[in-house]
Amino acid sequence: MRNNRRSRFDDDDASLTFEKFFDEEHEDDTTANDGPEHGDRWSTWDLSSPTERGPLPHPDWLITELAAVDVERGILKTGKEADVFLLSREVPGTDRGCLLAAKRYRSHDHRLFHRDAGYLEGRRVKESRTNRAMASRSAFGKEAIAATWAGAEFGALCRLWETALQLEIEPFTPYPVQILGTEILQEFIGTPDGVAAPRLAAVRADVKELEDLWEQLLLALRVLARSGYAHGDLSAYNILVHEGRLVVIDLPQIVDVVANPQGRRFMERDVLNVATWFTAKGLTGIDAPQITRDLMAETGQQ
Structure with missing residues (x-):
């Protein structure tokens, strides 16, 4: 798809927020005989097995018709290990x-994320050959690691969504629609015209709004801990704020606090990162060490 108005940026540029307008006309690819008359591809919904789809019940807004098509609308953001695109399913x-x-x-030849050793501790797959390949970082092992990142993120999104509903709490993560290979489709957080919600780092909020966002984040951390997780890379740059709702994104580094011997360290770092940001914005009374202790108790660890 040609899209002359798209913008790219790297996650490490904290001065930018990602948003995308798509008022230009989409150009169909008519070269593929088996492709749809309109759109870039047929909906991939039926290519994912039931276990590769989001939790039931599926949201009313989700399009599951097999006659649907997927239309590429441009890129939302680039990252070290993956890129995020805006997709319209119609x-x-x-x-x-x-x-x-x-x-x-990305494939292992194009991935930039290389700090994966600590996150992968405690993650194993059923086949010993694959585990050995992942440990040796062979070409096959790197491809398996990419699949592990995608699978870990999708699995965590599903579990966190279900846990929030069980606790009768509004989910704080995007709804996970489906996974197909190393592509995860999830709820778009933003406006109907395709403008993505701003990251927390870009939000200008008064004290009352900050207090509300902090309470939402504490609740999200408790749900993560109750599920046995630490985010692993939590900061103001992978939290969105949409119409007052706080949404945590980017979970490929999700850490099983029990299985990973460094689980507590990741938990401490997550809490310190967000506590430092809110404190710098003027919020007082945040006790990061005590919050970490409380969260570890939620996981059953001390």
Whole structure:
């Protein structure tokens, strides 16, 4: 797809927020005989097995019709291990459609993320050959690691969504739509015209709004801990704020606090990162060490 108005940026540039407008006309690819008449590809919904789809019940807004097509709308953001694209899933000839964020992990030859050793502790797959390849970082092992990142993120999104609903708490993560290989489709957090919600780092909030966001974040951390997780890379740059709702994103580094021997260290770092940011914005009374102790108790660890 040609899109002359898209912008790219790296996650490490904290001065930028990501947003995308798509008022230009989409150009269809008519070279593929088996492709749809409109759109870039047929919906991939039926290519994912039931276990590779999001938790039931599926949201009302989600398009699951097999006649639907996926339309590329441009890039939302670039990252070290994956890029995120804006995707429109539409039913041709109707007004039914939804926006999705398509996170696509790069092949091992193009990935920039190399600090994975600590995160991978405690993660294993069933085949011993694959585990050995991952440990040796062979070409096959690196491909398996990419699949592990995607699978870990999708699995965590599903579990956190289900845990929040069980606790009768509004989910604080995007709804995980489906996973297909190393592509994760999830709920797009933003406006109907395709403008992504700002990251917390870019939000200007008064004291009352900061207090509300902090309480939401503490609740999110408790749900993470209750599920046995630490985010692993939590900061103001992978938290979105949409219409007052706090949404945690980017979970490929999700850490099993029990299985990973460095679990507590990751938990401490997550808490310190966000506590430092809120304190710098003027919020007082935050006791990061005590919060960490409380969260570890939630996981059953001390």
